[in-house]
Amino acid sequence: MKLPELVIKNFRLRNCIVQGGMGVGVSRWKLAGAVSEEGGLGTISSAALRSIISKQEGKNVDTYTAVRMEIEKARSLSNGGSIAINVMCALVGDYDSTIRASIDEHVDAIISGAGLPMGLPGIQAPGNTALIPIVSSARALELIIKRWERLKYRPDAVVLEGPLAGGHLGFKMDEVENPDFSLEKLLPSVLEVADKNGGFPIVVAGGIYTHEDIIKFLSMGASGVQMGTRFLATEESSATEAYKQAVVSAEMDDITVVSYPNSSPASPCGLPFRILKNSPAYNANRTPKCTRGYVLQRGSDGKLSTCRAMPGNPDSEKFLCICNVLLASAGYAPDEPEGYTVGTNAYRVKEILPVSKLMTELRGE
Ligand SMILES: Cc1cc2nc3c(=O)[nH]c(=O)nc-3n(C[C@H](O)[C@H](O)[C@H](O)COP(=O)(O)O)c2cc1C
Numbered sequence: 247m248k249l250p251e252l253v254i255k256n257f258r259l260r261n262c263i264v265q266g267g268m269g270v271g272v273s274r275w276k277l278a279g280a281v282s283e284e285g286g287l288g289t290i291s292s293a294a295l296r297s298i299i300s301k302q303e304g305k306n307v308d309t310y311t312a313v314r315m316e317i318e319k320a321r322s323l324s325n326g327g328s329i330a331i332n333v334m335c336a337l338v339g340d341y342d343s344t345i346r347a348s349i350d351e352h353v354d355a356i357i358s359g360a361g362l363p364m365g366l367p368g369i370q371a372p373g374n375t376a377l378i379p380i381v382s383s384a385r386a387l388e389l390i391i392k393r394w395e396r397l398k399y400r401p402d403a404v405v406l407e408g409p410l411a412g413g414h415l416g417f418k419m420d421e422v423e424n425p426d427f428s429l430e431k432l433l434p435s436v437l438e439v440a441d442k443n444g445g446f447p448i449v450v451a452g453g454i455y456t457h458e459d460i461i462k463f464l465s466m467g468a469s470g471v472q473m474g475t476r477f478l479a480t481e482e483s484s485a486t487e488a489y490k491q492a493v494v495s496a497e498m499d500d501i502t503v504v505s506y507p508n509s510s511p512a513s514p515c516g517l518p519f520r521i522l523k524n525s526p527a528y529n530a531n532r533t534p535k536c537t538r539g540y541v542l543q544r545g546s547d548g549k550l551s552t553c554r555a556m557p558g559n560p561d562s563e564k565f566l567c568i569c570n571v572l573l574a575s576a577g578y579a580p581d582e583p584e585g586y587t588v589g590t591n592a593y594r595v596k597e598i599l600p601v602s603k604l605m606t607e608l609r610g611e
Contacts (some may be wrong), residue, residue, distance in 0.1 A: 260285030269293025279323025291385020335361030410453030
């Protein structure tokens with residue numbers, strides 16, 4: 247079956263595939279541009295762009311400028327296709343300036359999760375940019391809709407991400423493997439909330455691997471799919487060669503979920519995090535310490551000043567500096583051990599494909 251188009255706010259995708267944002271530095275302009283050229287939504291990750299672009303340019307570049315540069319570069323590859331940016335709420339320090347830069351650069355969509363983007367429409371009038379929250383439940387979507395009503399804005403689309411996804415998971419540890427929280431079970435109630443609130447497209451994510459998977463979720467009422475792991479293993483992704491090879495050689499048992507206080511080394515974001523056990527950072531005998539300060543919590547003075555992975559914080563040795571290990575996984579922090587996050591289906595990946603070939607396969611052609 248031919249995949250349908252997907253219309254969100256002011257843009258139209260030739261096929262309803264969204265490439266999920268992959269931080270840190272995995273989904274950069276090269277991957278997003280290639281997906282966009284193929285008619286999908288190519289998504290750059292905003293995570294730590296300030297560090298990445300500063301290193302690339304050999305001088306200090308601020309977040310606002312770095313974000314605009316990255317979007318512009320992705321767009322130049324896209325042949326008129328659509329580009330989104332993924333902005334994680336957990337990266338509080340850079341959140342507002344990233345949103346402003348994205349809107350000023352007229353990105354087609356801002357996709358925001360890793361926390362609930364409650365204040366997103368209030369940061370700056372979005373103009374033609376679509377605002378797309380990522381949720382893991384109907385309840386979370388209801389909360390966002392209620393809060394956004396006060397800001398006189400309704401989501402332009404929503405990504406519903408289930409527990410099979412890569413990266414941080416919006417579930418409690420005991421929910422991750424509970425079949426009651428499968429994407430198939432979560433979708434009907436989220437569709438209902440969307441219908442009750444004027445209707446907007448629901449894009450599903452987490453564990454979607456084949457053309458047939460896409461068709462299955464479309465037949466259940468989804469308007470599109472967001473996929474991460476399959477795009478991680480492409481030639482255009484900026485994951486290191488070692489990361490891509492670790493994905494290709496992964497077996498099902500090599501994939502685990504870490505979460506504080508259940509298991510370590512955990513992410514300081516406070517959310518369960520899926521990781522390959524053979525990641526150097528998972529096996530390191532010392533956990534890398536925070537030196538970046540992107541994932542901040544409030545300190546005893548009430549100010550956003552401390553990360554749980556900073557030495558001196560309670561149990562700091564149980565946390566990874568998620569920024570450093572993920573920067574390392576895209577080649578931007580060569581002295582730190584790499585940390586490989588993947589979705590549950592990573593063990594099915596057997597070769598690294600160019601985006602054009604992967605998109606042809608996913609379209610069922
Ligand atoms: C390497 C990797 C990094 C990711 N980083 C982010 C991120 O920075 N922000 C985010 O919202 N989601 C992130 N995700 C989630 C993806 O955008 C996507 O929704 C998810 O992986 C879909 O599940 P799949 O991998 O089974 O296709 C990441 C996923 C992977 C595999």
